[in-house]
Amino acid sequence: MASPQAQPAAVVQGPNYRFTVLTSQLLRLEYSPDGEFEDRPSQVVLHRDPEVPEFRVFDKPEALEIITEHVHLVYDKRPFTPHGLSIKVLGKVSNYHSVWHYGEVGEKNLGGTARTLDGIDGPCELEPGLMSRYGFAVLDDSETLVFDEAGWLDTRTEGRTDLYFFGYGRDYRKCLRDFYRISGPTPLVPRFTLGNWWSRYHRYTEDEYRGVIERFAAERIPLSVAVLDMDWHLTDIDPAHGSGWTGYTWNRELFPDPEGFARWLHDSGLALTLNVHPADGIAAHEEVYARTAEALGLDAEAGDAIAFDPTDPEFLRAYLEEVHHPLEDAGVDFWWLDWQSGPYSRIEGLDPLWVLNHIHFLDSARNGRLPLTFSRYAGPGSHRYPIGFSGDTIVTWESLAFQPYFTATASNIGYGWWSHDIGGHMWGYKDDDLATRWVQLGVFSPINRLHSSSMPFTGKEPWRFRADAEAAMGEFLRLRHRLVPYLHTMNHRAAAEGRPMVEPMYYEYPEVDEAYEVPNQYLFGSELMVAPIVSPRTRSLNRASAEAWLPPGQWFDFFTGTRYQGGRRARLFRTLDSIPVLAKAGAILPLVHGEVLGNGVAAPERLELRVFGGASGAFTLIEDDGGASAGERGHQVRTPIEFDWGTGELKVKPCEGAADGVPAVRSYDVAFVGVEDPSGVRVLSGGREVSASVSYDGAARTLQIKVDDVAAAEGFTLATDGGLALAPNSTVDAVERLLEDVHAKFTLKGDIFARVASGEPPAAVVAALAGMDLDADLFGALVELILADAG
Structure with a gap:
């Protein structure tokens, strides 16, 4: 159901203009030569009745001002012109770039999308989006159709202006959430x-x-x-x-x-x-x-x-x-x-x-x-x-x-x-x-x-x-x-x-320049970061590479468990069987166990939980009955999972809710990635200790625990004696695998390996390699491995 009528307290209106303060950062701007205004839902905007924010109005003969916590509108009460209507974004981005004048597209818009990529060979021009590094964007809704009372489309009266001003600074996620508030949410798509x-x-x-x-x-x-x-x-x-x-x-x-x-x-x-x-x-x-x-x-x-x-x-x-x-x-x-x-x-x-x-x-x-x-x-x-x-x-x-x-x-x-x-x-x-x-x-x-x-x-x-x-x-x-x-x-x-599965890096790091400088890198859900490889391999290395920015903190390669120290740019090299997919420290990733794969996507009876060391984390697995009401809690099963790095304890809590198609009893394979082998492991479920199979893969630096037949209504707790500790990267082994592939003189490869295996500090090793006059790609691939967890 649409709710297109704004609350009266949100409206500031004159003979030919109407401003609606939808949020402290989102304003509707209307001008109507005939003095009538549109209150029906449009193809883009369905809802205009959020809670009214605090704002002040100064109505003077020569100008109208509306001031909220985040924006300051000035209007000369004439037909909208760049000289007579402006809005300044207040806060962190406030400077001469953060003032919008009517009719301006605005600089530093971060782009939106395009209707189609038909016949496109490379990049194409994108329509503007709702975000800008200068803090504002304008959505023109003047030409869209509106819905009549029967739910069918009708044309608007010509000559009226209907704009939405988004003044969110660099709070991009809040901007998107509020766009969904007025336009309607993204629906749940079927699991299949x-x-x-x-x-x-x-x-x-x-x-x-x-x-x-x-x-x-x-x-x-x-x-x-x-x-x-x-x-x-x-x-x-x-x-x-x-x-x-x-x-x-x-x-x-x-x-x-x-x-x-x-x-x-x-x-x-x-x-x-x-x-x-x-x-x-x-x-x-x-x-x-x-x-x-x-x-x-x-x-x-x-x-x-x-x-x-x-x-x-x-x-x-x-x-x-x-x-x-x-x-x-x-x-x-x-x-x-x-x-x-x-x-x-x-x-x-x-x-x-x-x-x-x-x-x-x-x-x-x-x-x-x-x-x-x-x-x-x-x-x-x-x-x-x-x-x-x-x-x-x-x-x-x-x-x-x-x-x-x-x-x-x-x-x-x-x-x-x-x-x-x-x-x-x-x-x-x-x-x-x-x-x-x-x-x-x-x-x-x-x-x-x-x-x-x-x-x-x-x-x-x-x-x-x-x-x-x-x-x-x-x-x-x-x-x-x-x-x-x-x-x-x-x-x-x-x-x-209102969180898309794929988000640009600047959603999480809006004040960091590097987040805007890696356009092909993105966040993939809450736990992963991806830098796809989109260029051919270097034959002499048997690897291709991607330029990436590693945000502050520790990151683990999803495929190898290699740990990277963040807060820097890095060139990441991969063979054909891998791409840079990094999990943040403390990430918890639920996966279908590889032994039970088949067509379809039914909720599995055996799950793998891949848990990455170095920090505490939490994840709530959400499953549903697949019907039209799957987005409602009453048709969902939620399984909270918590990991405490300080104690080395993982809790798969009792599930919340019940739904058709979600197993009431499950088996789990837990994999702690990037950790040392602890002295012992205990598993408790329903107040009693249960048997589990425990193993440690030294090459992958991964602790593996298998727990069978756990009642979803009880969950389980996995405790490690003495907690967990991070394992060092297997740098020498990784360099050896790289050098096996490298097309170079055997003597040079031997010299490189000897230097890497010398036990010298990483910075000293890199300095020595820099003096060997190595090919730039080979040097880059070596630096990635040697400095991965050294920063």
Whole structure:
């Protein structure tokens, strides 16, 4: 339900102007030549009734001033001009840069997102976002449509100005939370969307598609979503009756039993989505044509195509009920709305893409389901209709290099659920390293959807690639499904707290310059930080690298356990089977145990808890029943987990709540990363000591404890005798592995190794290596390892 009417106490109004103090940092600015103002909800803003903040008003004949704790507005009571309307942001950023004058875009805007990456080869221009290093941004809502009392769209009166001023300084998370307060929150997406998606624009037969799914299963690579691109429907159409681009009738030469195929996919643990291009309407050859024409009062015998009309509620009702619902009843779980026909319709300002997103999302909540659509971005407010399809990118390193920045920056306009064509869609070139690095990015993205075009040789099946690339892809795709408990908890966090899964580094470190200087590095949920590799490897090292900034504190490599001292820039080198994914000290990461992986994303009966040493931490695992009310506590299971570094004690507390599909009894594998072997370990559950299997991996510096059959209602406590201590990095071993790969003279490699193994202080070793006239990449890779935990 929308709540568009502002509280009267928040409004300062004159004959032709109206200012609404929504928060102490968010103002609505309206000018109306006719003296009337808009109080209906818009496509972007649904709510204008938050609690009224404290503010002061000075109403003088020559000017009006409104002052809150955070902003100071000055207005000369005439039509809005740069000379007569200004707002200064108060606080840390307050200087001459932090004053906005009407009409200014403002410098240092941190960017938002773009409608599509179709045909993009590298970077593209982004629309402005809600944040700026100078502390303000303005969202112009003057041209959007508004909802009438029936819930349909209506045009506004021309000539009125309707702006929202965000004056949040560098409190970016608060800015985003308040944007969600007025625009509506990001919805919870179904758990199954968080696994691996298989997609390709290819004229599959049913047997061929089954074969691909079965091959993934044989390779032990799990999937959760099956995508069929447009060739699921009839495409070879007489041009006099349609283009074949739009279609709603299964091609039974390719899929003779669509209902049976959908059942097989569901029985195999996968959801099904179909691609649709609605622009051509419903042609006479479609199986649904006659009943749709009848529902609309049209003459089906005439055979005229039913035009796609996003401005007609009656057409849209029939489009959903007569065309889409029967296909959903036969097994389609959600739709890939692939609108590529522009923003125009019979009503000026009504974008068909926005209408499709809106009606499909609301309609998809039928029958107790979590709503879901998969479509393109249609402007601010589109976060209410996840998931986003970013479009058809070119298969190049340049395209890959843009996507981490693009994904993280979209959070600046609240858009947290981009799904990219992982591996790239079309053209470009074959490069096994590129394909592998793209999969690695996909695994640490909101959605991981492998995709490619219908061109020969472009498929993203891992077995199409070189053996080392195939092995790396397989391990990362398995890791994606292991991460689902963590990802789904972050899914809940996004919906409840307004925290996108992927955030730019400056969200956490807004006052640190370095946080703005690593555009491809990002926070991935509450526990992880990722610096994807987006450039080719150096052949002489057999490694590629990423420039990163390590924030203050201690950070652990997720894959190797190497500990890094933060507060510095670093160049991080990785072989093809790894990328820089760092966990903060004290991080707790819930994972599906690798032995129980399979298709789908059901809540597992065996969990791994990976706990990183060096600091205390806490994490609450959130699971749900998967229904439309999964965002409500009454349909959730919350398992609080606490780690006390000082005592070396881990508590998995009794769960809170109950929900269908969440095991009442679980087994746990706890892995303490980066620690020494303690003298003893005890596990207690339900007030009694229970048996556990304890081992220590010296090479990985990891303590492992297995606890079986724990009642969720009781939880358990794991205590280490004498607490835990950090283990030093295995620097000599790591350098030895590096030198094994290096293409250089054996004598030089021997000299390097001798120096590293000498036992000298790290700084002295680095100084000695600097005098050896080493290749810059080799020197950089050595410095990373030698100084990792030395700072």
